[in-house]
Amino acid sequence: MSGPPDEPDGGQPGSSAPPAGAPAGTEPDARFTFANERTFLAWSRTALALVVAGLGIVQLLPPFPGVPWGRHLIGVPLILLGAFVAAAGYGEWVRHQRALRTGAPIPRSVLLPMVLTVTITCIALLSAIVLLISAIR
């Protein structure tokens, strides 16, 4: 994203010049790049799983008796969380790749695990409440 498009030690002889806006630093060990990419892909699958879970709850679950909005209350936040996780996973990848290039320590991710934990906790509580209400009715 930011930083001068220079390669301090001219890492890749014969390779094409880095595109405009290429990140600073040197190309890290390929294994680290691969590992970072797998982490990104794992977040992507997590996002897809959240989306499909939300869709399944809204579309496939029988309605909660007495709580007509119950399925949407549980499912829609899951779908939104999926979209967020996909974007945040990409942000993590960018930050990690930058750290790998510059040799800086891998930054600790704060936002993504926190949002994930808080949202899933809230959804679990919501589910319990919806179940209780539909059981009482």
Added chain:
Amino acid sequence: MTHSDDPEDVDPNQARERTKLAWTRTAIAFAAVGGAVLKTNIIAGAVVLALAPLIWLTGRMARGGNSGRARPSELRLITLAIIAVALVVLVIALTGHKPGFHPPAHVQG
């Protein structure tokens, strides 16, 4: 890091192999979402399902030169695809109805 137990140190190709498999799993996850959407909205489901082989191909492209260099544009594409799918699913969840499925009157919602 001379002689670690990490098999990737013995054979760095395994890192590439594992990443390829991760791309495959991600493509399969896309296909699974497409299948789930297909049940509700055939057109949207078909579009998402068609994305799956594209994801797989993107993974192959991203590793085309097997250089192990980072390719942000491909990953950004995947991210945008997932967000788009999430928005489509959101619209389906909020407005959609199963064709041919009519819930009994007493369990509407």
